Amino acid sequence: MSTVVEFAQEITAPMSVIGNWLDNAETKNRVERLTADSLTDLEAFISNDTDILPPRQAWERADGFAAWRQNYAIRRLNPHLRENRRRIVEELTAAFRAWYDDKTLDRAVHNLIERLVWSPLEVRLRQRAEVLLLAYAVRCLALMWISGHFGEGLGVGQPKRTESGWLVPLVRRKTGEPAGTLPLDEQGEILVSPAAFRESLK
Amino acid sequence: MIDDFPLIRQSSGENDCLPAAVEAILLWNGVAEYSRTEIARICRMTEEGCAWYDAVEGLREHFDVEEFPASDADTLMDTLYDAVENDEEPVAVRIAVADFAGDIYGHAVVVVGFVNEEEIRYMDPLPGQWRTLPRAAFRQRWLQGGGFALIVRP
Numbered sequence: 001m002s003t004v005v006e007f008a009q010e011i012t013a014p015m016s017v018i019g020n021w022l023d024n025a026e027t028k029n030r031v032e033r034l035t036a037d038s039l040t041d042l043e044a045f046i047s048n049d050t051d052i053l054p055p056r057q058a059w060e061r062a063d064g065f066a067a068w069r070q071n072y073a074i075r076r077l078n079p080h081l082r083e084n085r086r087r088i089v090e091e092l093t094a095a096f097r098a099w100y101d102d103k104t105l106d107r108a109v110h111n112l113i114e115r116l117v118w119s120p121l122e123v124r125l126r127q128r129a130e131v132l133l134l135a136y137a138v139r140c141l142a143l144m145w146i147s148g149h150f151g152e153g154l155g156v157g158q159p160k161r162t163e164s165g166w167l168v169p170l171v172r173r174k175t176g177e178p179a180g181t182l183p184l185d186e187q188g189e190i191l192v193s194p195a196a197f198r199e200s201l202k
Numbered sequence: 203m204i205d206d207f208p209l210i211r212q213s214s215g216e217n218d219c220l221p222a223a224v225e226a227i228l229l230w231n232g233v234a235e236y237s238r239t240e241i242a243r244i245c246r247m248t249e250e251g252c253a254w255y256d257a258v259e260g261l262r263e264h265f266d267v268e269e270f271p272a273s274d275a276d277t278l279m280d281t282l283y284d285a286v287e288n289d290e291e292p293v294a295v296r297i298a299v300a301d302f303a304g305d306i307y308g309h310a311v312v313v314v315g316f317v318n319e320e321e322i323r324y325m326d327p328l329p330g331q332w333r334t335l336p337r338a339a340f341r342q343r344w345l346q347g348g349g350f351a352l353i354v355r356p
C-alpha cells in the first residue's frame with residue numbers, strides 16, 4: 001500500500017510544483033504577453049502575406065469558403081502556428097527551469113504547457129485567422145465586382161458580417177463620402193445586379 | 203523589357219487612370235491623335251471611373267484589343283510574362299491599391315517588364331512614374347483588382 005502512495009506522490013508532487021508555477025503572477029503575465037504577441041503576429045502575418053490570393057473559383061467559395069480556407073491553413077497558417085507553438089513552449093519551459101531547476105520535470109512541463117497554454121491559445125488564433133481570412137476574401141470579391149462593373153472611383157471598406165452574409169461599405173474616392181453598401185451571401189456572391197446598384201448610387 | 207515607354211500622368215483628382223494607361227500605350231505605338239478626353243469617352247468613363255467590361259467594349263470599337271482570358275494565377279502570370287517579355291507588348295492591368303484610410307480601390311497601370319523575373323516593372327499613371335513590385339505582391343494586387351489585363355493595338 002505504501003508503495004502505491006509513494007508512487008502517487010511521485011506523480012502529483014511535480015504536478016503541484018508545475019501547477020504553482022503556472023498559477024504565479026509572473027507566469028500569468030508572461031502567458032498574457034505571449035497571447036497578445038501571438039495575436040499581433042498572426043494579424044501581421046496574414047495582412048502581409050502576399051501568398052493569399054482571392055478565391056476566384058466557385059469551388060473555393062462553396063460552403064463558406066471551406067476549400068479556400070483549408071488550402072490556406074495547410075500551406076501557410078499551420079506552419080505559422082507550429083512555429084508559434086515551438087516558440088511559446090520553449091520560452092515557458094525555460095522560464096520554468098529558471099524558477100525550479102529540475103530537468104526530470106521537462107516532459108511534464110512541456111505537456112502541461114501544450115495542454116493548458118497552447119491549446120486554448122491555438123483555438124483563439126484559428127478563430128482570429130478565420131475572421132481575417134473571410135474578411136479578406138469578401139473584400140477582394142467586392143473589389144473585383146466593382147472593378148468590372150464600375151471603376152476606380154469607388155473604394156471598398158472593411159466587410160461587416162450579417163446573419164445571412166456580408167455587407168461591404170463603399171466610398172467615393174474623390175470625396176471620401178459613403179457610396180452605399182454591397183451585399184454578399186455566405187459564398188461571396190454579390191446579391192445585387194450592376195444596374196440596380198448603379199441606380200442606388202444616384 | 204519594353205524600352206522607351208512614355209510616362210503619362212493621369213488628371214489630378216480624376217479617376218482616369220485607365221484612359222491615361224491607354225493613352226501611353228497608343229503613344230508608344232506612335233499614335234498621338236487621341237486626346238485624354240477622347241480616350242475617356244471611348245472607355246465610357248463615368249463619375250465612378252472606368253468599368254472594366256464597358257471600357258473593353260468601347261476600346262474594341264476603335265482598336266485591336268486583346269483581353270487576357272480568365273484563368274488561374276500562374277497561367278495569368280505566364281501570359282503576362284509572354285506578352286511583355288517575349289512579344290514586347292505593354293499590358294494594361296488593374297491592380298488593387300489602398301488609401302490612407304485603408305479603403306482599397308482598383309487602379310490601372312501598364313506593365314512593361316519583369317526585372318530578373320522577380321519583380322514587375324510598370325508605369326503608374328497616378329504619379330506618372332515607374333514602379334516595381336515583387337512578383338508575389340504584384341500577383342496578389344492584380345488578382346485583388348480582378349485579374350483584368352488587356353493589350354491595345356492601334
